[in-house]
Amino acid sequence: MPFQAAPPPPAPPQAPPQAAPQGAPFPVPPPQWPGWAAQPPAPSRGAASPYPPPAWRPPRRKSGAGAVIGALMGVLALVFVLIVIVGALVGLSDHDETVSPIAIPTFSPFPSREATTDTRPTRNPTSEPTSRPTTRPTPVLNRTAKNNTLYRAGSLAKPNCRAGNASIYNHTQFKALILKTGTCMGKAWAPALERVGIDWSPPKYMIAARKGRGACGDYPSPGSNVPYYCPSNSTIYASTSAMAREYGPLGSWNGIIVSMMAHEYGHHIQSLSGISDSWWRQTLDSGSRSGKLALSRRHELQATCFGGMFMRSIAASYPIDTTRRNTLLWAYSHLGDPPGGPRDHGNTRSNAAWFRQGYTRPSAYQCNTWAVGSSSVS
Structure with missing residues (x-):
């Protein structure tokens, strides 16, 4: 019986901005709401008005019924304004995207606003793209008779x-x-x-x-x-x-x-x-x-x-x-x-x-x- 021989992804992207608390549509601090312009400053005391002063007229005395009607109209106007504002806020919240910007295949740490509207499924930012070819190193072979x-x-x-x-x-x-x-x-x-x-x-x-x-x-x-x-x-x-x-x-x-x-x-x-x-x-x-x-x-x-x-x-x-x-x-x-x-x-x-x-x-x-x-x- 012969002697028995002895057996022989790319680097992860930078962290995205801190997410807003649950229910908030944007990261903090929020950007300016669309359509809302900043209010101009109040004119300083004593500054000349660009418009001429109105002509003086004696005050008109309002009846009691007119006052009531005026008050009701004011309340209705206020309610209407509140409805418009709430609707705008709700519309903005519904329009906001939930896809994280780090899901973009380019893994850009500074995505544009257009990037946040991407509707593709969120990926793990640390995973390799599935289409990336994998290469295996060429094995080093021992071709000697004794240690092959x-x-x-x-x-x-x-x-x-x-x-x-x-x-x-x-x-x-x-x-x-x-x-x-x-x-x-x-x-x-x-x-x-x-x-x-x-x-x-x-x-x-x-x-x-x-x-x-x-x-x-x-x-x-x-x-x-x-x-x-x-x-x-x-x-x-x-x-x-x-x-x-x-x-x-x-x-x-x-x-x-x-x-x-x-x-x-x-x-x-x-x-x-x-x-x-x-x-x-x-x-x-x-x-x-x-x-x-x-x-x-x-x-x-x-x-x-x-x-x-x-x-x-x-x-x-x-x-x-x-x-x-x-x-x-x-x-x-x-x-x-x-x-x-x-x-x-x-x-x-x-x-x-x-x-x-x-x-x-x-x-x-x-x-x-x-x-x-x-x-x-x-």
Whole structure:
């Protein structure tokens, strides 16, 4: 069992003038009422009058009835004047607006009288206009193999991915199976990468019935029947007939083959996150063949762990019950570097351990093969 890696608005406007007490139509002090002019001062004592004095006439004696009528007329005139004044006041009060001047989108601290007649709903002056675009800072990514940003991505989404009953001995059905489950892998991985700011794009596929030539060479590679991932053009190459010969003897259940394709998809995740670039720089800097092979094993075993994470993500829908899970674990205990061959993928014990790690602890940081001792990636 490999070592478990540690988890990783504009400034608010000035305050408006103090509001008037309840019921008062304007802030205090009030402005001059419309139509009410200030009264001229009384003429000073002894000043000459611009008008000639009236001619003298003897006073007329009023009768009692006339006095009464005159008094009544005076009262009626006074009442009429009071009615006019009260009506004017009431009209002004009704005309006054209740919208605060700080509701204007410009948030001007000195609104004009026209601004106070705005009938739009009052806003919170400290809130941002809803049309203002929001910008998110570009995340700073760590693209090294050991401390990569990918390790903060957590677990994968759980896509609805059904097994189906494709025959691996039929090229059309086998190719459709690869493409369908590849789509499932994208649905599982894309949210995880996007969650930590890693740009997402799916890989391409080149699937031949027998063999072909790709950007990274022939497929399958000479002496191999397995698919491979080419980072130069982000493409997974596979031969359906070669894979049928290689994996057919493992049983009729296609889940083992899907997990192999999930391993190649894991290389695509390494490429997107920068892990593959970091691995390759370290390989070029290594001065020994054994050092280069050790780095290759870390790279390959991590892809195996990522494959285990994906198989766990579809366990409910594929489905993968206890028997099928045990079949996967058994298969990876028999997959690894062949005796006498190059030690570039890891032995059967390491392959089984890292697939189990991804399946039983399906979080990206648990697949950090770059943070463990050499004995865990042998």
